[in-house]
Amino acid sequence: MKNKINIAIDGPAAAGKSTISKRVAEQLSYIYIDTGAMYRAITLLYIENGKDIINNLSDFEITFKREDSNRVLLNNRDVTDEIRSQDVTGKVSEVSSFEAVRSYLVEMQQKIGIEKGVVMDGRDIGTTVLPDAELKIFMQASPRVRAERRLLEEKERGNAIDLDQLTSQIIRRDELDMNREISPLVQADDAVLLDTTELSIEEVEEHILHLAQQKIGVE
Ligand code: C5P
Numbered sequence: 750m751k752n753k754i755n756i757a758i759d760g761p762a763a764a765g766k767s768t769i770s771k772r773v774a775e776q777l778s779y780i781y782i783d784t785g786a787m788y789r790a791i792t793l794l795y796i797e798n799g800k801d802i803i804n805n806l807s808d809f810e811i812t813f814k815r816e817d818s819n820r821v822l823l824n825n826r827d828v829t830d831e832i833r834s835q836d837v838t839g840k841v842s843e844v845s846s847f848e849a850v851r852s853y854l855v856e857m858q859q860k861i862g863i864e865k866g867v868v869m870d871g872r873d874i875g876t877t878v879l880p881d882a883e884l885k886i887f888m889q890a891s892p893r894v895r896a897e898r899r900l901l902e903e904k905e906r907g908n909a910i911d912l913d914q915l916t917s918q919i920i921r922r923d924e925l926d927m928n929r930e931i932s933p934l935v936q937a938d939d940a941v942l943l944d945t946t947e948l949s950i951e952e953v954e955e956h957i958l959h960l961a962q963q964k965i966g967v968e
Pocket of ligand 1: 784922
């Protein structure tokens with residue numbers, strides 16, 4: 750059997766990380782982990798319970814129901830749809846900057862990576878969570894293209910939001926993520942930079958699979 754590798758996919762908001770990561774994981778029969786969903790689940794807790802919840806994070810477990818399109822469970826409660834609300838999106842970068850939140854989730858994510866065969870997307874996967882990942886991608890795209898892609902997703906979810914609103918929300922979230930003190934959004938030195946502005950989903954997927962096969966071949 751071929752050796753398994755870990756693949757870290759980082760980049761700013763709505764760069765297409767989750768769509769691509771899911772497809773790459775499926776092709777390789779790897780596990781896909783959406784770390785943004787974990788930060789969103791903690792943000793939902795924070796909104797519902799107030800800031801003291803940050804001191805009790807060990808009471809909460811976040812799991813993915815793989816057999817059911819990766820539904821997100823927070824202590825067995827299905828929060829898949831709620832974590833995509835505008836309330837959560839507006840607050841998530843603030844909550845993600847808390848030291849207690851990061852250390853709790855990074856530890857959880859590192860445990861998942863031990864077995865290898867994981868495609869993990871986020872902001873600090875290549876730098877902090879899986880610094881030894883065999884393949885690291887930093888996915889970029891222009892803010893306008895990212896907002897247009899996100900607009901389509903929001904429409905499919907039935908959310909009414911306009912393009913200008915989405916563009917400024919994305920830019921603000923990136924600024925907070927890039928400028929926080931602990932594990933900010935930054936390209937790892939050994940990450941491959943991939944600008945997807947002009948590329949189709951299929952082209953990006955193919956490119957990453959090609960890089961992955963090269964790594965799997967030599968590991
Ligand atoms: O990936 P997504 O856009 O759903 O992530 C939501 C937010 O979670 C990001 O804007 C960022 O603030 C936070 N996040 C993070 N570190 C990660 C993944 C997400 O800080 N590894």
